Amino acid sequence: MRMVLRWFGEGNDTVGLEQIKQIPGVEGVAWSLHDVPAGEEWPEEKIIEVKKQVEKSGLNIDVVESVNVHEDIKLGMPSRKKYISNYIKTIERLAKAGVKVICYNFMPVFDWTRTELFKKMYDGSTALFFENEKIKDIDPMKLVEMISRNSSYTMPGWEPERLEHLSKLFEQYKQVTEEDLWDNLQYFLERIIPVAKENDVKMAIHPDDPPWSVFGLPRIITNKKNIQRFLNLVDDPYNGVTFCSGSLGANPDNDVADMVREFSDRIHFAHIRNVKTYDNGDFIETSHRTQDGSVDIHDVVKGYHDTQFSGYTRPDHGRHIWGENSRPGYGLYDRAMGVMYIWGLWDAFERSKRKRSNES
């Protein structure tokens, strides 16, 4: 397991590389060019600039999160040809710079969706919250306003230029069924995976968050059956998954630890996070600790350990604690504790394995 932390870039994050460097066992950052709109090719000089900054502080740039997919590709529009060719150029340039894994998602219109970014918890901390009843009547435009009002940074997946044509996008998606989305994903994969393979970069799709349809938009990367279907679309190790325990764990029907064991060899990037789910469909993000949420993080990490997972890992979101003023979900403190919880479990599993093999 190789630990990284998400970093939004110089001047675009409250957390600095020098702080990330001090978290035990973190060797790199999951980064992106957040100012390049989805669909455009990433300029080589900008990639090199980040590479230099990050490597100077002794961290690596092996993981990119994420290269966003243009809506026309998801919609299957004729213009997808151009956007896919841009995507391919970006893959090639990132490979040349030394990137090993590219995370992306295939969620229509919105990336992750929540109804509150700073929901107060019993202990005074705040966390990202999803209220099921609220989402049913909220106008998506209102949600966009709320998300941008509550964050001084542009939130990834909620870029204003992407969302400014919101009503047109909703109109276009009315025509798109889940099966259409599968077809459009397959079309995309058939063109990018051979390039990824040739350039030795692993592609890793992020599951839908939450893993069900919101605002009537189709969503497909949601459960075990569908992840298996996804892997079969192009059955190649370079076509893999960013396995996010928090996203998938929001649906109590998903046995997340079982999925880790099932898909381990096709998981290139592990997002580890706990969520507490409620019977009414609400969920809140909690600390990583198993007892604090509904996902058995102990079993998730054990699943990775037992299958000798050697891919990249990061703590996913964290709560906002100790008065830290950060991007929603991306403070330093709770994520750093997440890293240590994951390492604590991992090292204990490792020690008992060694002990067992010495005894036999």
Ligand code: CS2
């Ligand atoms: C991330 C996702 O912040 C988050 O919730 O897990 O936004 C993730 O970066 C994207 O879906 C990847 O494309």
Ligand code: MN
């Ligand atoms: Mn995630």
